[in-house]
Amino acid sequence: MATPSDTQPIHVIGGGLAGSEAAWQIAEAGLPVTLHEMRPERMTEAHKTQGLAELVCSNSFRSDDAEANAVGLLHEEMRRANSLIMAAGDAHKLPAGGALAVDRENFSACVTERLGAHSLVKIVRGEIAGHPPQDWSSVIIATGPLTSPALSQAVRALTGEDELAFFDAIAPIVTKESINMDICWFQSRYDKTGPGGTGADYINCPLNEARYNAFIDALLAGEKTEFHQWEKDTPYFEGCLPIEVMAARGRETLRYGPMKPVGLTNSHDPGIKPYAIVQLRQDNALATLWNMVGFQTKLKYGAQTDIFRMIPGLETAVFARLGGLHRNTFLNSPKVLDESLRLRAEPRLRFAGQITGVEGYVESSAIGLLAGRFAAAEKLGRTAPPPPPTTAMGALINHITGGHLASEDASGARSFQPMNVNFGLFPPIERPKPKDGKRLRGKEKGHARKRALCARALADTDAWLGAPAREAAE
Numbered sequence: 001m002a003t004p005s006d007t008q009p010i011h012v013i014g015g016g017l018a019g020s021e022a023a024w025q026i027a028e029a030g031l032p033v034t035l036h037e038m039r040p041e042r043m044t045e046a047h048k049t050q051g052l053a054e055l056v057c058s059n060s061f062r063s064d065d066a067e068a069n070a071v072g073l074l075h076e077e078m079r080r081a082n083s084l085i086m087a088a089g090d091a092h093k094l095p096a097g098g099a100l101a102v103d104r105e106n107f108s109a110c111v112t113e114r115l116g117a118h119s120l121v122k123i124v125r126g127e128i129a130g131h132p133p134q135d136w137s138s139v140i141i142a143t144g145p146l147t148s149p150a151l152s153q154a155v156r157a158l159t160g161e162d163e164l165a166f167f168d169a170i171a172p173i174v175t176k177e178s179i180n181m182d183i184c185w186f187q188s189r190y191d192k193t194g195p196g197g198t199g200a201d202y203i204n205c206p207l208n209e210a211r212y213n214a215f216i217d218a219l220l221a222g223e224k225t226e227f228h229q230w231e232k233d234t235p236y237f238e239g240c241l242p243i244e245v246m247a248a249r250g251r252e253t254l255r256y257g258p259m260k261p262v263g264l265t266n267s268h269d270p271g272i273k274p275y276a277i278v279q280l281r282q283d284n285a286l287a288t289l290w291n292m293v294g295f296q297t298k299l300k301y302g303a304q305t306d307i308f309r310m311i312p313g314l315e316t317a318v319f320a321r322l323g324g325l326h327r328n329t330f331l332n333s334p335k336v337l338d339e340s341l342r343l344r345a346e347p348r349l350r351f352a353g354q355i356t357g358v359e360g361y362v363e364s365s366a367i368g369l370l371a372g373r374f375a376a377a378e379k380l381g382r383t384a385p386p387p388p389p390t391t392a393m394g395a396l397i398n399h400i401t402g403g404h405l406a407s408e409d410a411s412g413a414r415s416f417q418p419m420n421v422n423f424g425l426f427p428p429i430e431r432p433k434p435k436d437g438k439r440l441r442g443k444e445k446g447h448a449r450k451r452a453l454c455a456r457a458l459a460d461t462d463a464w465l466g467a468p469a470r471e472a473a474e
């Protein structure tokens with residue numbers, strides 16, 4: 001058996017969901033790990049206890065359906081990879097239909113106890129208030145969306161000012177196959193090709209005057225969510241104004257902003273100039289996901305689906321994620337992290353959890369699981385191949401470290417925004433042929449595709465987990 005190249009522990013900063021999972025994976029690989037958690041010495045604005053892996057809001061891990069749901073699939077892959085977070089969740093689940101909901105206090109107590117009882121885990125309470133000490137040779141930073149200001153500043157100094165954000169301004173993301181291309185067309189404004197384009201890089205949805213006015217009325221009337229008091233104190237930029245706030249400033253504001261109809265000709269109807277246009281930009285390398293440009297919003301989720309489906313061409317849109325605007329701390333990961341989650345500028349530092357640009361309890365834990373495995377393998381002098389992109393864990397890490405297209409707006413705003421796991425991140429699969437030879441239609445067809453994606457993912461996860469570790473080449 002390989003032995004560590006040095007006897008120092010791996011240091012994990014942040015005992016939330018990702019940090020707890022990372023520490024567990026390292027200890028289970030037979031290596032010492034020190035987990036640093038600042039609570040209760042210093043609290044965040046959302047945490048209320050000193051327990052590890054505290055759930056700050058809902059108590060749901062979402063769907064537990066591993067046969068046809070992307071997050072349910074992620075649960076199952078993590079269970080197969082010896083996840084502490086999933087084991088604790090399963091041990092303390094509550095009745096919640098098809099979802100995995102947990103008793104939050106017992107869940108957090110279970111994670112705290114199991115880590116505390118592990119002979120290779122040392123838990124140290126206290127804030128890491130700056131650049132991690134230079135003599136820590138391997139560090140995982142998993143300090144989450146509410147990373148303490150002193151550490152965020154240190155990270156920002158390492159990454160450069162523009163590469164660590166304090167707000168996510170998420171525009172809704174739509175699956176390509178749900179967009180009606182009989183109404184929409186491909187074209188870049190003024191057919192500009194730019195550095196990597198073709199002149200036809202955007203999907204455009206045309207609105208006539210009546211449709212535009214109805215859309216503005218719906219935006220103004222739509223139910224909105226409120227900022228938390230502590231979010232109100234975090235400044236955010238004029239460039240990221242929610243669309244409903246822009247609409248409230250004047251009926252024409254959006255027509256002169258993200259919905260301006262200039263430099264575009266509807267190829268289905270070249271003689272008629274649209275009154276306004278919504279543009280969607282490719283969001284992932286697979287071209288399966290498209291984000292609605294400039295459409296960050298604080299509308300409630302139900303209102304978003306109703307209102308955005310009023311846009312011609314998006315009547316049957318499937319949203320891979322809905323829009324939002326929250327206080328968050330996250331890296332421009334496609335640019336600053338390598339494929340094993342190391343900071344390119346200082347590779348002894350790895351990142352895990354929400355700070356890498358995933359969203360959600362389960363996704364954050366999954367990235368913790370991978371960071372822990374990568375750090376342990378590195379210490380043992382081995383290479384740890386990432387999970388295949390056909391798996392939920394692989395699709396997620398691929399998105400944050402390479403799959404996302406790192407484009408920028410004219411304003412300079414970067415397009416990488418936090419993402420939940422969803423089937424749009426997976427490489428396409430050939431539609432399964434029904435055994436009775438009849439063609440599948442509508443919902444049946446979509447369901448069969450999801451089942452095929454899940455079956456492929458679980459088979460590939462098993463192969464990945466069973467793959468023998470290789471000694472790293474010097």
Ligand SMILES: Cc1cc2nc3c(=O)[nH]c(=O)nc-3n(C[C@H](O)[C@H](O)[C@H](O)COP(=O)(O)OP(=O)(O)OC[C@H]3O[C@@H](n4cnc5c(N)ncnc54)[C@H](O)[C@@H]3O)c2cc1C
Pocket residue numbers: 013014015016017018019036037038039043044046047053054055056057058059126127128129142143144145146147148151327352353354355359360361362364365
């Ligand atoms: C208000 C809010 C509500 C959310 N609600 C949900 C929800 O309902 N469902 C969902 O799926 N996701 C939700 N999220 C998103 C996200 O999934 C969770 O925040 C999740 O906990 C992220 O996991 P993490 O491990 O990356 O960070 P966390 O779980 O937040 O863990 C980070 C840990 O690092 C510690 N820490 C921070 N700085 C330092 C430091 N300098 N030194 C030492 N320790 C430090 C913190 O105390 C914390 O324990 C929410 C996020 C927020 C902010």
